[in-house]
Amino acid sequence: MTIRPLAAAALCLAALTACSTTDPDAGPGDGDGSGIRTGNGVTDSEIRIGVLTDLSGPFKAGAAVQVQEKKAYWAARSAQGGICDRKITMDVRDHGYNPQRAVSLYRSMAPDVVALQQVLGSPAVAAVLPLAEKDDLYVGGMGWASVALEYQVAQIPGTTYSIESANAVDYLVDTLKVPAGSTIGHVYFEGDFGGDSLAGAEHAAAARGLKIHPIKITPQDSDMSAQAAALERAGVKGVILGASPSQLSSLASVLASNGVDVPLIGNTPTFSPALLNTPAREGLLKNFYTVTSVAPYNGEGAAVKTAAEMFEKNAPDGTKGWEVPLAYGQSELLAEALEKACENGDLTPKGVVAAMHETSGLDTQGLFSGTLDYTKPGEPPTRKVFVSRADPEAPGGLKVLDTIEGPSALSYKFE
Amino acid sequence: MSYLLTQLVNGVSLGLVLGLIAVGFVVVFKSTGVLNFAHGSVLLLGAYLVARLHPELGFWGALAAGVAGAALVAALINTLLVRRVAEHDPGVLAILTIGVDILLLTELTRQIGNDVLDIGAPWGASVVGAAGVSLPASRAIAAGTAVVLFAALGALAARTDWGLAMRAAAADPDTASLMGIRLSRTSAVGWGLAGALAAVAGVFLTSYPTPGVEPGVSVVAFAAIPAWVLGGFDSVPGAVAGGLVIGVAQALAIGYESELHFLGGGFGEVVPYAVMVLVLLLRPHGLFGQKEAIRV
Incomplete structure (x- = not known):
């Protein structure tokens, strides 16, 4: 007797879920008569984008800077008429560096946004990317680990850690004149970030006739005395x-x-301007370089200056760092994809992903190194990086020295 | 040879700082029977206070304030929370301290943000050296301070009324209470002392060669847990010896990682736990732990 009502209930539930499964790419349609297909997160007057970030965990300070800059960017963009005659609104959620929370937040926000402009923090990225891939939902701002290249929906903001490190080795050899046969140290976190960095450095070292002395550490290790002694003993001529x-x-x-x-x-x-107030200052000023595909705060390009001006107007006391041009640059990347999706007449989540892959030869006016090409799946959009040095006079603590694309960075293959 | 010596000296100095933290665990455990997982955030609090206050009070004033602040907060955790729990089950109390740790750590993380705060220590980034072996001055001072503190602690426990009361309370709280020893006082002193030691350790852990005060420092306190356990849970000399064993083992494992490559990269991370397991296999009560006598 008890089985029958249970079965009936299950049937009802199944029927209900079947009915509630809507197509994310089927929305109000061309309500304004413009013939543009719309789906989740887009109405006649609004485009809603999501940001899944860490506003209460270990990265909250840098994350808050990015959210501030993005809000300012989209407010300005909307004030100038928006994209596709729609204003852009942001849905910002805080996962607190907790991947479980990131997944439930993703589930709750995905039906209401057309794209996720950012997912911050590698555990959250690892948890969310496969879900977004299934939902055909654009994901930007996920860091620079090569693993992102495996996902169609991911738009990596610049090149990968492996390419950064390969360029670093090329820079050591070509500009800093480290002789062939030398050993260089590589101190790294295990995982998507450090492991990727090591892979690039190992490839480049083999190509340029250097040896790598790898030292694996964890984020909890803050005393590098023993590692430094080991590097000294190995006679390293440089450290990545x-x-x-x-x-x-x-x-x-x-x-x-x-x-x-x-x-x-x-x-x-690796770099934060706060380090120039620690005992490391002298050592950093003398010997520190960084390889990045996003410009530092003090970058030369016109768009970097616009980003910095926007930030200083909105957050006069905010921490100046590479997060500012990064947030602005990510917004430009998404805006480009949205504009293209609008031109294509398909402003659905799937349409935005497709439009993003049509982006090529994109000049970001100095925000990212080189021109960006997202048309080749499994390849980073650029292999160029900025090489910068610690500089106490430069706002944000870094000054650009050069833009390079070394031979080992070009020959590195992604599997 | 000088490389080996460098790593040994490094290990000993780090081991003594770990010993300071481990002794805090022991003192709390002996005075109240609690496994205090809030120890790490109390350590961070002490270091944070020193970093925040040194511009106004000078380093020594800030140090006094930081040590006092950490001691006070630790004593308050005991008085306001631990002693009020009706069920004096070690498991319940340990979980309570985990809760306190999360709360305190969240607030300190909020306060510190993305910053790295300088501790303002007068020894700065200077290095002392002899016979080809160099050591950060902070570590040399840390080692000296730790030895002095351990000696003072030993003298206090052995020669003062307070030490006697502490030992009596630890040995048999009920009888001690009947003999007129106020357990509320001995336990508050125990927690306060642990907090003060943690603050001192915190200052050294955030001095050069580490960058400064940042939320991750609290996790370093957990590196002292293997030292505490292998020393035998309730023994102050055991905690010191445990700290030394762990410090030296870790420094050597990192220093000779390229020779130990067959064990896999990053072996230095697991060494404290591997050593702990090994010692406990050979001596289930730890290096200096007391065997519990059960009379039937």
């Missing part, structure tokens, strides 16, 4: 760092006080 500012600070200061005078080259996330 795929880690965070804590490790850079410690390593730079220990090497400097031990009299080890070798260049230190970091991937994008």
Whole structure:
């Protein structure tokens, strides 16, 4: 007797879910008569985009800077008439660096947005990207790990950590004149970030006749004394760092006080201007370089200056760092995709992803190194990087020295 | 040879700082039977106070304020929370301290943000060296301070009334209470002392060669847990010895990683736990732990 009502209930539920499964790409349609197909997150007057970030966990300060800049960007863009005659609104959610929370937030916001402008934090990215891939939902601003290239929906904001590191090795050899046969150290976090950085460095070292002395660490290690002694013993002629500012600070200061005078080259996330107020200052000013595909705050390009002006107007006391041009640049990338989707007459989530892959030869006026090409799946949009140096006078603590695209960066293959 | 010595000296100095933290765990455990997982955030609080206050009070004033602040907060955790829990089950109390740790850490993370705060120590980034071995001055001072503190602690426990009361309360709280020892006072002193030691360790852990005060520092306190456990849970000398063993083992594992490559990269991270497991296999009560006597 009890089975029958249960079965009936299950049937009802099944029927209900069947009915509630709507097509994300079927929306109000061409309500304004413009013939543009719309779906989730787009109405006649509004385009809604999502940001899934960390406003209460370890990256909250940098994340808040990015959210501020993005809000300012979209407000300005909307005031200038918006995209496709629609204003752009943001749905910002805080996952607190918790991937479970990121997944439930993703589930709740995905039906209401046309694209996710950013998913911040590698655990959250790893959790969300496969879901977004299934839903054909654009994801931007997910860091620079090569793993993002495996997803059709991901628009990586610049090149990968592996290409950064390959360029770093090329720079060591070609510009800083590290002789063939030398050993260089590579201090890295295990995982999507550090592992990718190591892969690029190993490829380049083999190509340029150098040896790599790898040292694996965790984000909790903030005392690099033992690692510094090991690097000194290995006689390294340079060190590449795929880690965070804590490790850079410690390593730079220990090497400097031990009299080890070798260049230190970091991937994008290694530097923070706050480090120039720590005991590492002298060591950093003398020997630190960074390879990034997004311009530092003090970058030369016209759009970088616009980004900085916008930031200083909206957040006069905000922390100036590479997060500002990054946030502005990500907004430009998404705006480009949305504009193209509008031209194509398909402003659905799927249409935005397709439009993003039509982007090629994009000149971001100095926000990103080189022109960007998103038409080749599995390849980064550029292999160029900015090489910058620590500089106490420069706002944001970094000054661009050069833009390079080394031979090993060009020959690196993505599997 | 000088490379080996450098790594050994590094390990010993780090081990003594870990010992300071581990002794805090022991003191709390002995005085109240609690596994105090809030120790890491109390350590961070102490260092944070020093970093925030040194511009106004000078380093030494800020140090005094930081040590006092951490001691006070630790004592308050005991008085306001631990002692009020009706069920004095070690499991319940340990979970309570995990809750306190999360709350305190979240607030400190909010306060510190993306910044790295300088501790303002007068020894700065200077290095001392002899016979081809160099050591950051901060670590040399840390080692000296730790030895002095351990000696003072030993003298306090052995020669003062307070030490006697502490030992009596730890050995048999009920009888001690009947003999007129106020357990509320001995436990508050125990927690306060642990907080003060944690703050001192925090200052050294955030001095050069580490960048400064940032939220991740609280996690370093957990590196002292293997030291505490392998020392035998309730033994102050055990905690010191445990700290030394862990510090040296870790420094050597990192220093000779390229030779130890067959163990996989990053072996230094797991070494404290591997050593702990090994010691406990050989000596289930730790290096200096007391065997529990059960009379039937």
